[in-house]
Amino acid sequence: MKTINSILLAAPLIVLAGCNSSSSANKDTKPVLDKPLANYTFTSAALIDLMKEREQIFESMSVYFDGTTYNQMKFAETTPEGNLVVQLQDNSSNTIDIQLSEGQDDLCMIYSESKLRDYFVCNDSVSSVSNESTLIQSKTKATDKDITVEFISEAPELIPSIGSTLLTVTSNNNAIEINTSFAFKAFYREMLSITDAASHADIDNRIHSTLGATTYLQVQDIVQQYKGSDMTFKFSSHIGGSADDDINLYTGLLIHDNNMTTVVTATGSVFSGGTDLFAAGKVRILERADDSVAIEANKQIGVHSWSNGQQSAKEIPYTDESHRKQATFFNTVMGDKGIDFYVFTLDSAPFDGEHWVTKADSDKYDFITTIQ
Numbered sequence: 514m515k516t517i518n519s520i521l522l523a524a525p526l527i528v529l530a531g532c533n534s535s536s537s538a539n540k541d542t543k544p545v546l547d548k549p550l551a552n553y554t555f556t557s558a559a560l561i562d563l564m565k566e567r568e569q570i571f572e573s574m575s576v577y578f579d580g581t582t583y584n585q586m587k588f589a590e591t592t593p594e595g596n597l598v599v600q601l602q603d604n605s606s607n608t609i610d611i612q613l614s615e616g617q618d619d620l621c622m623i624y625s626e627s628k629l630r631d632y633f634v635c636n637d638s639v640s641s642v643s644n645e646s647t648l649i650q651s652k653t654k655a656t657d658k659d660i661t662v663e664f665i666s667e668a669p670e671l672i673p674s675i676g677s678t679l680l681t682v683t684s685n686n687n688a689i690e691i692n693t694s695f696a697f698k699a700f701y702r703e704m705l706s707i708t709d710a711a712s713h714a715d716i717d718n719r720i721h722s723t724l725g726a727t728t729y730l731q732v733q734d735i736v737q738q739y740k741g742s743d744m745t746f747k748f749s750s751h752i753g754g755s756a757d758d759d760i761n762l763y764t765g766l767l768i769h770d771n772n773m774t775t776v777v778t779a780t781g782s783v784f785s786g787g788t789d790l791f792a793a794g795k796v797r798i799l800e801r802a803d804d805s806v807a808i809e810a811n812k813q814i815g816v817h818s819w820s821n822g823q824q825s826a827k828e829i830p831y832t833d834e835s836h837r838k839q840a841t842f843f844n845t846v847m848g849d850k851g852i853d854f855y856v857f858t859l860d861s862a863p864f865d866g867e868h869w870v871t872k873a874d875s876d877k878y879d880f881i882t883t884i885q
Contacts, residue, residue: 575662724787748775755789762839768794
C-alpha cells in the first residue's frame with residue numbers, strides 16, 4: 514500500500530510578515546487592509562496537484578471479504594461516537610460500509626444495504642502494524658467469514674476529509690436536477706439506530722453530511738455527462754460543511770462556471786462550506802421549511818468564521834493566501850458584494866459557532882435571489 518505524502522499530514526504553516534509598527538516614519542509601511550483582495554488565481558495546475566494529493570487518501574484502505582476485494586473508496590464520515598465509517602467499492606461497483614471502532618471491547622461493523630449486517634473483532638488481538646500499515650485479520654460473527662482490512666496507519670485521521678455527500682441526478686429533457694443525500698443514511702439507520710430529525714425544526718437531531726473531494730468528483734462527472742443542460746443543484750439534505758476547503762472552492766467554481774441554479778429545499782440546509790456552494794449558483798433559491806417564521810428560525814443557511822487550528826481567521830492578515838482565495842471565490846460567484854459577504858461571515862460567529870442568515874443579511878449582500 515502507498516504511504517500518504519507528509520504534506521497531507523503537516524499542520525498549516527502561516528507566515529505572518531509585516532512591517533515594524535513602532536516606526537511610523539517608515540515609507541515602506543503599508544496600511545492594514547480592511548478586507549482581503551480578490552487577487553488569487555485558481556488554476557487547473559493547482560487543482561491537479563490538490564487532487565493528486567487526495568488520491569493518496571482514496572488509495573489508503575482495502576477490504577477483502579467473501580472472496581471480493583473492495584479497494585475503491587467512495588465516501589467516509591466520522592460517526593457521532595467518533596468512529597470512522599467508510600464506503601468502499603469493488604471492480605463491479607458493489608459497495609460495502611465498514612465501521613472501524615477503537616478499544617479492546619469494541620466490534621467493528623460491515624454492512625451492505627439489504628444484503629449484509631455483521632460484526633467482527635478488530636482489536637489488538639487480530640491486528641498488526643508494519644511498514645506504516647495496519648492489518649486486521651478477523652472473522653465475522655454471524656457468518657463466520659474471513660475478513661481482512663488493511664490501511665495506512667495514519668490514514669483514519671484523513672479519510673473523513675473525502676466527504677459523505679451523495680449526489681443523485683434526475684433528467685427531464687434538457688433539465689437536470691442534482692439532489693444531495695447522506696451516503697450512510699441506511700448504515701446509520703440499520704447499524705447505529707440513528708435516523709434524521711422527524712421535524713426540520715429539530716436541529717439537534719439532524720444528520721449532517723460533509724463535502725470533500727468526492728463532491729468535486731461527482732459534480733465534475735455530472736458536468737461532463739450533461740454539458741450544455743440547464744442544471745439545478747438542490748440541497749435536499751443537511752450539509753454540515755466542508756472537510757476540505759481547498760477542494761470545496763473548486764467545486765463551487767464548477768457550479769458557477771456551469772451556470773447552475775442552487776436551491777436549499779424545504780427538507781435541506783447548508784452550513785459553512787455548504788453555504789459556499791449555495792453562493793455559487795447564478796440564481797440562489799431558498800424554499801422555507803416553515804413559511805410562517807423568519808428564515809433564520811428555520812436554520813437553513815448558516816455561516817461562521819474559520820480557524821487554521823492555531824488562529825481564528827480574523828487573527829490572520831488579510832494578505833494571507835487563505836483569505837485571498839476566499840475573497841476571489843466570493844467575488845467571482847457573487848460579484849461586487851462577494852468580498853463584503855465573506856467578511857460578514859468572519860464577523861457573524863466564531864469558528865465553533867453559527868449564525869443563520871436573516872432576510873436583512875441576505876438583502877444587504879444580494880445573497881438569496883428568491884425566498885419561497
